[in-house]
Structures are given as structure tokens and as C-alpha cells.
Amino acid sequence: xxxxxxxxxxxxxxxxxxxxxxxxxxxxxxxxxxxxxxxxxxxxxxxxxxxxxxxxxxxxxxxxxxxxxxxxxxxxxxxxxxxxxxxxxxxxxxxxxxxxxxxxxxxxxxxxxxxxxxxxxxxxxxxxxxxxxxxxxxxxxxxxxxxxxxxxxxxxxxxxxxxxxxxxxxxxxxxxxxxxxxxxxxxx
Amino acid sequence: xxxxxxxxxxxxxxxxxxxxxxxxxxxxxxxxxxxxxxxxxxxxxxxxxxxxxxxxxxxxxxxxxxxxxxxxxxxxxxxxxxxxx
Numbered sequence: 001x002x003x004x005x006x007x008x009x010x011x012x013x014x015x016x017x018x019x020x021x022x023x024x025x026x027x028x029x030x031x032x033x034x035x036x037x038x039x040x041x042x043x044x045x046x047x048x049x050x051x052x053x054x055x056x057x058x059x060x061x062x063x064x065x066x067x068x069x070x071x072x073x074x075x076x077x078x079x080x081x082x083x084x085x086x087x088x089x090x091x092x093x094x095x096x097x098x099x100x101x102x103x104x105x106x107x108x109x110x111x112x113x114x115x116x117x118x119x120x121x122x123x124x125x126x127x128x129x130x131x132x133x134x135x136x137x138x139x140x141x142x143x144x145x146x147x148x149x150x151x152x153x154x155x156x157x158x159x160x161x162x163x164x165x166x167x168x169x170x171x172x173x174x175x176x177x178x179x180x181x182x183x184x185x186x187x188x
Numbered sequence: 189x190x191x192x193x194x195x196x197x198x199x200x201x202x203x204x205x206x207x208x209x210x211x212x213x214x215x216x217x218x219x220x221x222x223x224x225x226x227x228x229x230x231x232x233x234x235x236x237x238x239x240x241x242x243x244x245x246x247x248x249x250x251x252x253x254x255x256x257x258x259x260x261x262x263x264x265x266x267x268x269x270x271x272x273x
Contacts, residue, residue, distance in 0.1 A: 065225040112220040116249040127273045140273040142266045148249045161204040164270050171267050174260045180214045
């Protein structure tokens with residue numbers, strides 16, 4: 001291993017840069033940027049395979065959402081491989097995963113959600129209202145506004161009106177969903 | 189005319205819609221190309237909403253389980269309030 005690439009401080013920065021690009025969607029973190037910032041004394045030809053190796057390791061760990069036992073086994077195997085990593089590097093990677101695991105997982109989950117998500121919800125209940133379309137007065141009405149949006153896109157606001165009957169109808173459906181969730185979450 | 193006005197919306201959308209139908213599905217994302225071990229449950233919802241002219245549109249979205257539970261809790265609050273008004 002080239003002397004320069006053995007330095008551990010740079011490795012933390014490399015892992016951060018790789019995570020920013022692979023998981024947090026930050027464009028523009030190039031090989032050259034990482035090299036010049038973290039390993040300026042190392043040539044690009046030497047840096048490239050090192051970076052590829054670290055990227056591969058990080059992606060494997062994230063893809064399997066490794067717990068700490070799996071992580072230890074995996075990293076130990078990497079230290080024993082020809083052209084693998086040193087045990088110091090394994091320690092740095094392990095520490096990185098432990099502190100970033102949750103955030104990276106959240107980011108991967110978001111990447112796989114292609115439908116709109118619910119971004120916000122607000123509501124109020126009006127005591128008395130008269131609609132120009134009906135003669136009803138003194139009918140309480142719930143008005144609910146849903147903020148819906150796809151990743152990276154502007155929100156859409158959907159405003160819904162419910163009378164008491166409709167509220168109870170929807171409530172019943174929601175309780176069916178809740179029941180399904182409880183069944184799913186029960187230990188096998 | 190006294191007491192005759194559309195509910196004043198401080199909402200961001202200017203039209204209210206009626207909910208015509210609410211369909212739901214509880215899904216479990218198992219795996220994806222970027223993560224082989226996803227394992228996350230989600231609630232997918234399809235709303236059929238009608239505007240004042242009667243035109244019906246579909247709106248769909250997903251919620252995580254905690255988001256759904258918040259949605260449900262808020263709706264129960266609405267039910268409690270609307271009962272007392």
C-alpha cells in the first residue's frame with residue numbers, strides 16, 4: 001500500500017465524500033476533488049483504485065444494512081483478502097458506519113420511494129358554514145389540507161372537506177389500516 | 189347576507205374537494221437496486237376526490253408507518269372535535 005493512502009484521517013473524509021455522493025445525492029464530488037483535498041500527495045492513478053475499493057466496501061455494507069456482527073465479520077474478511085484493507089482502516093470504516101448507518105438507511109429508503117409522500121397535514125373544524133351549493137347551515141365541517149410531494153419536487157396542496165358522516169366513514173377505514181399494521185408487526 | 193360565506197381558507201390550495209373514495213394498501217418494500225435489504229413497511233393511499241364541478245381526480249401517496257399513525261391520530265382528533273361542535 002502506498003504510504004500516502006495509509007493515512008487514516010483522509011479515509012474518514014473519503015467515506016464522507018462517498019456517502020454524500022452515493023446516498024445523500026450531492027453531485028459534483030469527483031475523484032479529483034477528494035484526492036486533492038484529502039490525499040494531495042497521491043497521484044490520481046493510485047487514488048482511483050483505492051477510492052473504488054472503499055466505495056465498493058461502503059456500498060456492500062449499506063446494501064445489506066449490516067448489523068454490527070455482520071459488519072465485523074465482513075471487515076475482518078476484507079483485512080484478510082489480497083489487496084484488501086488494513087485493520088486500522090477497518091476500524092475507521094466501522095466507526096463511520098456506526099455513526100452514519102441510520103441516516104444512510106433513511107436515504108436509501110427515500111431513494112426507493114417513487115410515489116409522492118405525505119409532507120404535511122393541517123386541519124380545522126368550522127362550526128357553522130353555509131355553502132353556496134346547498135342550503136344547509138349549522139353543519140360542522142372539517143377541512144383538511146394535505147401537503148403531498150415527490151422527492152425533489154414542489155409540494156402539491158390538496159384540500160378536503162368532510163362532514164361528520166364522512167369523518168366517521170374515513171375513521172373506520174383508517175382503523176382497518178391500523179389493524180393490518182398490527183397484524184404485520186406481530187412477531188412471527 | 190349575514191352568515192353566508194364560504195369557509196375562509198388560509199389553506200394554500202384555493203379549492204376544497206370532496207373525498208369520494210379512499211383506497212389503501214399496506215406494503216412491504218423488500219429490496220431495491222440500491223439496497224438489497226430494505227425491509228420497510230409503508231401505507232399507500234389512493235384518494236378519489238371531486239371538486240366543485242364534480243370532476244373526479246385520483247391522488248396517490250405513500251406514508252411510512254409513523255406518518256400513518258400520526259395521520260390516524262389527527263383524524264381521531266378531528267372526529268372528537270366535530271362531534272362536540
